[in-house]
Amino acid sequence: MPGHGWTGMKNTSSNQYATPCSIFAALALILVSTAFFQVSGQQDNEPAQAADLEKLVIKLRSRFHAERESAVETLSASGKTVVNLLEKAADSEYPHEQAGALRVLCKIEPQKAGEFLYKAVLSDSITLRLTAMSVAEHLGITGAKKLLEKAGKLSPEKLKALRPVLASACMKEVEDLLGKIAGSPSSGGVFYGQYGEAAKLGSVIEPALSKIAANPSHSFAEEAAAALSELGDKAAIPALKKAFLFGGGKLRETAAAALHILGEDGPYKAIVANYRKMCHEGDSSAYNSFSLFCCRARDYALGEKIAREYIKKFGGSGIDHVNLACFLSSQNKIKEAFEEFVKGVEKGYTNMEWVKIDGELANLRKSKQFQDYVRKKFPEAFKEPDKTEENGEDE
Numbered sequence: 001m002p003g004h005g006w007t008g009m010k011n012t013s014s015n016q017y018a019t020p021c022s023i024f025a026a027l028a029l030i031l032v033s034t035a036f037f038q039v040s041g042q043q044d045n046e047p048a049q050a051a052d053l054e055k056l057v058i059k060l061r062s063r064f065h066a067e068r069e070s071a072v073e074t075l076s077a078s079g080k081t082v083v084n085l086l087e088k089a090a091d092s093e094y095p096h097e098q099a100g101a102l103r104v105l106c107k108i109e110p111q112k113a114g115e116f117l118y119k120a121v122l123s124d125s126i127t128l129r130l131t132a133m134s135v136a137e138h139l140g141i142t143g144a145k146k147l148l149e150k151a152g153k154l155s156p157e158k159l160k161a162l163r164p165v166l167a168s169a170c171m172k173e174v175e176d177l178l179g180k181i182a183g184s185p186s187s188g189g190v191f192y193g194q195y196g197e198a199a200k201l202g203s204v205i206e207p208a209l210s211k212i213a214a215n216p217s218h219s220f221a222e223e224a225a226a227a228l229s230e231l232g233d234k235a236a237i238p239a240l241k242k243a244f245l246f247g248g249g250k251l252r253e254t255a256a257a258a259l260h261i262l263g264e265d266g267p268y269k270a271i272v273a274n275y276r277k278m279c280h281e282g283d284s285s286a287y288n289s290f291s292l293f294c295c296r297a298r299d300y301a302l303g304e305k306i307a308r309e310y311i312k313k314f315g316g317s318g319i320d321h322v323n324l325a326c327f328l329s330s331q332n333k334i335k336e337a338f339e340e341f342v343k344g345v346e347k348g349y350t351n352m353e354w355v356k357i358d359g360e361l362a363n364l365r366k367s368k369q370f371q372d373y374v375r376k377k378f379p380e381a382f383k384e385p386d387k388t389e390e391n392g393e394d395e
Contacts, residue, residue: 001295001326001360053078057085060100061092068100075104090116095125106135106143111191112141114146116167121165122158135169141197144169144204166206174198174208178220186357190217190295191326193359195227203233210239213255216247222254225295227259236354237262257297268297284314291323295360300330318349326360337364338373345377352381 059071075082082104089101096255102120105113120132126140141148144166151162177198181187186194198205209231212224225243228236236258243255244267248347253271260268271293278286287310294303304327308389311320321344341364350372355361364370 001292001323001358021384023178028391053082057082057089057097057101060089061094061097063096068096072100072103075100076107080108083112087112087116092118095098095123095128098123099125099128099131100137103132106138110139110143111146114143115150116148117143117165118151118154118162119163122176132165133168136165136182137171139169141170141201141204142172145202148204149198150241163207166204167211170205171211174205174212174224175220178212178223181227182220182223185353188354190292192230192295192298193362195223195230198227199230199232203231203235204237206231206233210236213251214239214242215369216243220325221247222251225251225254225258228298229261232262234262237264240264241267253293254296257293260297260299272302279309284310291327295326296328300327300360303327304331316343316347318344318347320344321347322349322355325364326358329362329364330360332363334364334367334370338367338370340359341370350378352378 028071042055043050051292053075056071056075059067060075062068062071075086086105086109089097090105092101093099098116098120102113102116105116117132117135117139120128120135123129123132136144136147146161147169148166151159154162157160181195206228209224209228212218213221213236215221218224222244225247228240240255240259240262241264244252244259247255256267256271259265272290275286275290275293279290287306291303291306291310294300294306304324307320307324307327310316311324316324321340325337325340325344328334328340341361355365355374371382
């Protein structure tokens with residue numbers, strides 16, 4: 001739906017939730033994180049001879065911290081020749097050996113680290129669990145997918161314990177992606193498909209999106225909620241409910257729309273009732289916001305009704321008719337959508353670059369009648385038919 005942007009480029013600001021823990025756990029986390037980053041930066045050491053590698057791996061279980069760190073440092077410089085040994089170490093019965101192996105694997109073979117991380121997360125060893133969290137921040141989405149793949153047969157309760165790790169692993173890439181989408185031309189309006197790039201990544205990014213959406217102070221909370229609606233994972237429902245309860249403005253509405261798509265209608269009905277009241281009271285500006293909300297919730301039939309009512313009461317501008325065309329196109333009412341689109345153009349609508357990307361107009365763009373019309377009316381914008389939409393047919 002063109003012309004009414006809810007979002008724009010924002011400064012990325014990752015907000016982490018504080019997790020209470022004992023003094024010992026806090027100190028352990030500092031030691032683990034510091035050691036991990038120090039080793040990650042040391043790449044100039046001469047690699048050990050092949051005959052010594054197995055001995056070095058065994059040293060990972062040493063009761064002496066300095067000896068373990070020396071082994072991690074040397075193994076990190078040995079490259080992928082040591083991967084097979086590290087895989088065995090990551091699956092051993094010794095927590096320190098597992099932790100050291102994970103740290104080295106994360107540096108030289110992140111996907112392999114992801115395969116073993118779930119055991120570390122569920123371990124009784126606090127050192128191993130804290131190491132897992134530090135490693136997770138460096139895995140990225142690729143490593144997180146491996147983690148999820150290996151943990152797929154776990155019980156729902158144990159899978160739930162992996163959510164913080166998956167969120168940490170994917171957070172940076174997810175924030176970068178949301179920032180990219182927020183700064184793209186598609187941020188000038190609302191339509192299904194805006195977050196298709198995020199949805200393609202699958203449920204592995206749901207914990208990160210949920211963590212962002214549930215934090216109203218995060219710069220991309222609204223974008224995360226919208227992305228969750230396209231991802232379609234019901235695991236996001238608790239986070240979206242929190243966003244609805246504690247978010248303000250558009251975050252609250254975006255969360256309600258996403259919940260509606262995921263099958264939770266309570267928040268959606270509350271928003272709709274409020275907008276109906278405002279429109280009944282004659283608030284002309286409420287109609288525009290109401291129609292945008294319908295678009296985000298993919299309630300195209302209601303959106304059509306609201307758009308028609310507004311045009312009848314207040315007269316429609318070019319963009320109002322194009323917005324109505326979006327609702328009609330989304331319901332596959334191609335003939336009516338084309339008629340409204342033409343009315344919009346006749347009343348001055350000219351943003352054809354938006355028309356090319358608006359997901360709600362996808363069905364209309366397949367119409368041969370539409371293609372012939374825009375190529376004749378806007379020859380510079382539509383020099384050639386879209387290869388994915390040419391040879392369209394009309395009802």
